[in-house]
Amino acid sequence: MDQHRSGCPINLTLEILGDGWSLIVIRDVMFGNRRHFRELLGQSEEGIASNILSARLKRLLAEGLLVKHPDPTHRQKSIYSLTEAAIQLVPLLVQMGAWGRRHTPVSRELSIRAQLLEEGGPQMWADFMDELRHIHLGAPAPEKSVLAELQDAYLRVVAGQTDVGTT
Amino acid sequence: MDQHRSGCPINLTLEILGDGWSLIVIRDVMFGNRRHFRELLGQSEEGIASNILSARLKRLLAEGLLVKHPDPTHRQKSIYSLTEAAIQLVPLLVQMGAWGRRHTPVSRELSIRAQLLEEGGPQMWADFMDELRHIHLGAPAPEKSVLAELQDAYLRVVAGQTDVGTT
DNA sequence: TCCAACTGATTGCAATATGCAACTTGTTGT
DNA sequence: ACAACAAGTTGCATATTGCAATCAGTTGGA
Numbered sequence: 001m002d003q004h005r006s007g008c009p010i011n012l013t014l015e016i017l018g019d020g021w022s023l024i025v026i027r028d029v030m031f032g033n034r035r036h037f038r039e040l041l042g043q044s045e046e047g048i049a050s051n052i053l054s055a056r057l058k059r060l061l062a063e064g065l066l067v068k069h070p071d072p073t074h075r076q077k078s079i080y081s082l083t084e085a086a087i088q089l090v091p092l093l094v095q096m097g098a099w100g101r102r103h104t105p106v107s108r109e110l111s112i113r114a115q116l117l118e119e120g121g122p123q124m125w126a127d128f129m130d131e132l133r134h135i136h137l138g139a140p141a142p143e144k145s146v147l148a149e150l151q152d153a154y155l156r157v158v159a160g161q162t163d164v165g166t167t
Numbered sequence: 168m169d170q171h172r173s174g175c176p177i178n179l180t181l182e183i184l185g186d187g188w189s190l191i192v193i194r195d196v197m198f199g200n201r202r203h204f205r206e207l208l209g210q211s212e213e214g215i216a217s218n219i220l221s222a223r224l225k226r227l228l229a230e231g232l233l234v235k236h237p238d239p240t241h242r243q244k245s246i247y248s249l250t251e252a253a254i255q256l257v258p259l260l261v262q263m264g265a266w267g268r269r270h271t272p273v274s275r276e277l278s279i280r281a282q283l284l285e286e287g288g289p290q291m292w293a294d295f296m297d298e299l300r301h302i303h304l305g306a307p308a309p310e311k312s313v314l315a316e317l318q319d320a321y322l323r324v325v326a327g328q329t330d331v332g333t334t
Numbered sequence: 335t336c337c338a339a340c341t342g343a344t345t346g347c348a349a350t351a352t353g354c355a356a357c358t359t360g361t362t363g364t
Numbered sequence: 365a366c367a368a369c370a371a372g373t374t375g376c377a378t379a380t381t382g383c384a385a386t387c388a389g390t391t392g393g394a
Contacts, residue, residue, distance in 0.1 A: 004272070005212070005213040005214070006212035006213050006274075006277065007212075007272070007273050007274025007276075007277045007278070008194075008212060008213075008267075008273070008274075008277040008278070009263070009264040009265075009266075009267030009268045009271065009273045009277065009278045009281045010190065010191070010194050010260060010263050010264050010267060010281070011191060011194075011212070011213055011267075012267045012271035012272070012273055013263045013264075013266055013267035013270075013271060014187055014190055014191065014263070015187070015271075016271065018185065018186060018187045018190070019185060019186070019187070019351095020181055020182070020185045020186070020352090021352095023177065023181055023185070024177070024178060024181065027175075027177050027178075036370085036371090037370075037371050037372070038369085038370065038371075041371090045172070045173035045174075045175060045178070046172040046173050046175075046178055047172070049352075049353055049354065049355095050354095050371085050372065050373085051352085051353085051354090051372085051373070051374085052351090052352070052353075053372090054371080054372055054373080055351090064270075074361070074362075074369090074370070075360085075361060075362090075370095076359090076360060076361055076362090076369090076370045076371060076372095077361090077370060077371080078370095078371080085269075085270045088266060088269065088270070089266060091262045091265070091266075092259070092262040092263060092266055093177060095258045095259040095262050096176070096177050096180045096181070096259060097176040097177050097180070098176075098258070099176075099180055099255060099256060099258075099259055100175075100176030100177060100178075100179045100180035101176045102252075102255065103231075103252045103255070104176065104179035104180060104182075104183065105171070105174070105179065106174050106175070106176045106179060107173075107174025107175075109174075110173065110174045110175040110176065111174070111175070111176045114176045114177070186380095187381090188381095203341085203342090204341075204342050204343075205340080205341070205342080208342090216381080216382055216383065216384090217342085217343070217344090217383095218343080218344070218345085218381085218382085218383090219380095219381070219382075220342095220343090221342075221343055221344080222380095224342095238341095241340085241341065241390070241391075242341090242389085242390060242391090243340085243341040243342060243343095243389065243390055243391090244340095244341060244342080244390095245341095245342075
């Protein structure tokens, strides 16, 4: 049934995530905790078109990176959640952020999270993944919130306090 | 001059590498040591088309991920080399391989390298990057060759010796 | 010299994907 | 009843991909 170009793990990952938008959607669900279509559509920096977002969500559901549940507060609303497979993209996204921070013209506000995650190392990534398992898979809540830490740092930078230390 | 969608490091990385072929080309130069157009064209598992390869090489040169030098043995031949920026993609490629190995139908032969690199950890990645700096940037040769280790393991698996240990 | 094989591409064309704006169907709160 | 909102879909212009054929310069051998 499958029409894969090859059995190489890098290639197969690329066949799923190798386009301009899939990882943007996952990033927004993961770091921005955007769970509804309209949140993903309107509040992203990059401005994805609604038909593209629709197609990507459909594909990510089919690939098993997202699941969707009805929202009890609104019959037409759906809540998109990360699966374990998507949560395991955390190290990949961290490395993408780390590379981008060194080799592309990132903005300070939008790269502070990447910096903290890079500096936090594998332990912080694991803590973050546990937190995502709590948020998206219903696992028990971890003691402290990496997401809140990241958000706090982001807000501090936006507020102009640049005393975070550069790397 | 630049028309970026946003200053987010993940987005900017995606704008450079977020397509189906760029990382395949870099993978082949990096792990397969393919340095000429024809080597990249013909010997890859996935079968890239020549116009796409041509366009990708042009883009990767422009983005500063590859450089090209004339080949003394043939006036029309060029040798493509990785830049430091491309060499720093090693951790990203390792994470892609690790994710693909867990969540896609990889083949054993083509994923043994990914397994070894994942198990080798950051020290092995650093060793590998030093070796790439030797091969592509003219840095001094490291004592042992990670590339040879990976290739040996690959050949052992192809030969049918599956005593490598699974993860 | 002539010519076949090899070099890194380019061209033409059909199929697919993207980007944008408008529209649709159904839901909710007032 | 009705305006605002939810999650998409549709139409259409443009851009990108995939595939086969082709091209011009280079090289080595007969």
